Amino acid sequence: MAKSPKISASHEPGGLIVHISGLLPSLSPAEQRVARLVVSDPAAAARRTITDLATAAETSEATVIRFCRSVGMDGYPQLRIRLAAEAARRIEPPDARVVGGDIPPGADLAQIIATIAFNDARAVEETAEQLDPAVCEQVVEAIANAGRIDIYGAGASGFVASDFQQKLHRIGRIAFYFPDVHTALTSAALLGRGDVAIGISHTGTTSDVIEVLEQARTRGAATVALTNFPRSPITDVADFVLTTAARETTYRSGATASRLAQLTVVDCLFVGVAARNRSRARKALEATAEAVQSHRVGANRRRG
Amino acid sequence: MAKSPKISASHEPGGLIVHISGLLPSLSPAEQRVARLVVSDPAAAARRTITDLATAAETSEATVIRFCRSVGMDGYPQLRIRLAAEAARRIEPPDARVVGGDIPPGADLAQIIATIAFNDARAVEETAEQLDPAVCEQVVEAIANAGRIDIYGAGASGFVASDFQQKLHRIGRIAFYFPDVHTALTSAALLGRGDVAIGISHTGTTSDVIEVLEQARTRGAATVALTNFPRSPITDVADFVLTTAARETTYRSGATASRLAQLTVVDCLFVGVAARNRSRARKALEATAEAVQSHRVGANRRRG
């Protein structure tokens, strides 16, 4: 599978803002300043003239235009009306919950909970919105017909990879996950046409995962990348790119929102694969559920 | 200053389109042509340039400007963005999402994605809503002051337990997770007063986890249960009970929604603990982030 045209979920139907935040790291510094202004207050940006916005971002109009092109717009006017539309669509986020923001220092636990839940739920929703069903379909297709499926992920993304592996395994697909790079490389080297390799990396820059995915691609396997950043290095070695839409706050480097987003995507793929053969999948699920039954104690009951 | 309710009838309350239709009869013929175009398809009008619109209405740009002023706008750009916003707002969400329901047999992937995301997001939100901040506070307190923290979970909940362990570890807390029951039991036996044991089980019936938690309790550790069912067996051996609010659909026995809910709770606890000592936690997070830096390849960049 040489230089096949990459299929990526780059259409941004789910939300322009989301789309922009995803592209943010791939923009030049000056463009990033513009992007941040736009993302932080789309409605205000829509009202501004290009000169105004350029001044506010401490840059030139030219850079603003470049930014427009970078995010897929024709020019500033188009960005403007899209922004206005976007801003109108999203209902004003209630009070204390700082969207995508950090937790304020004096926050009490109730506030913390509200903020986290809001952002987490948001990440899930926005991820689903910007997910391209067509690309998912192709990935599902590939997984459903794969001889073997290898799933790679390091650190936090490793949990997701492992989760995916377990899910696929439960419905009878032959899937593997490797916590260790060397084992993963060895496995990737054994892949071939008709197999599928899935690399998960939030940042899209985890060299281990990229390396293994590249190896898999060389061997002829179909490669899938799951990342938050549509222009990150991992996308270079992937035939299919699926993106999440999580914006992490500094304080939550545990990166739960991105994890949830990833799990959601995994779940969609899983259900998609399972739906291909409902009865067989259901039977497999039931069988595995029964297997752990002996490890369960009596069901829920009322308490005295 | 009293609440002087500002009543401005000329502030097109119900919507710009409605407002324009109301004014329509009072407009001059040429302006009416413009108005009709705008009203019949606001979104399209928003996309057009003033010259374009003027031509379509068989009139001059000047008249379009006059029309803008007639309906209370400053000029054409303002009308344009207002129109875009208006158009965006009236788009009804397609809504094939079955609340808490199963995926219909004939569903296409787009539907599947919408349904899953909706339910996942819902689980997160509802979990946060029913979470008791007071209990969380106590748990956070216990974790923050614990000599040692043991986290137990089997199967799917094991991922969450492991995730929690890793999170706490990253901010310098001494936390352990054991994939194996026997090791877990051994560890629990070594717990004592001032230590914390956390058991995670979606169903609340996983005997392994219950058993270990019970052991920990006997040894004097504070025990915490995280489950979806407030009256399940695991709550009998827990000093503190935290519940998730996920309703799984049959077909998704992979149980992603419950996983997401659990992760959200874990995240709340984590942030709560981290917030107790912001600077130290932040420093620890930065240190751990740096540690994996060498495993990242060059940042995102622009593509040709």
Place this chain on the structure above:
DNA sequence: CGCCTCATGAAAGTAAGTTTCATCCGTGGC
């Protein structure tokens, strides 16, 4: 050390939006 690439803003150029003003047309008074 020199070459190259890329990011950037100044300035020139183009298009969009706005104003001005002459014209047109219907109305009503003389």
Place this chain on the structure above:
DNA sequence: GCCACGGATGAAACTTACTTTCATGAGGCG
């Protein structure tokens, strides 16, 4: 019938906004 009069209208001048081009300088690479 003829002539003000006033509103409606579009051509054109004008202004502002947007876009392109290009020179510069920083940073990376051989």
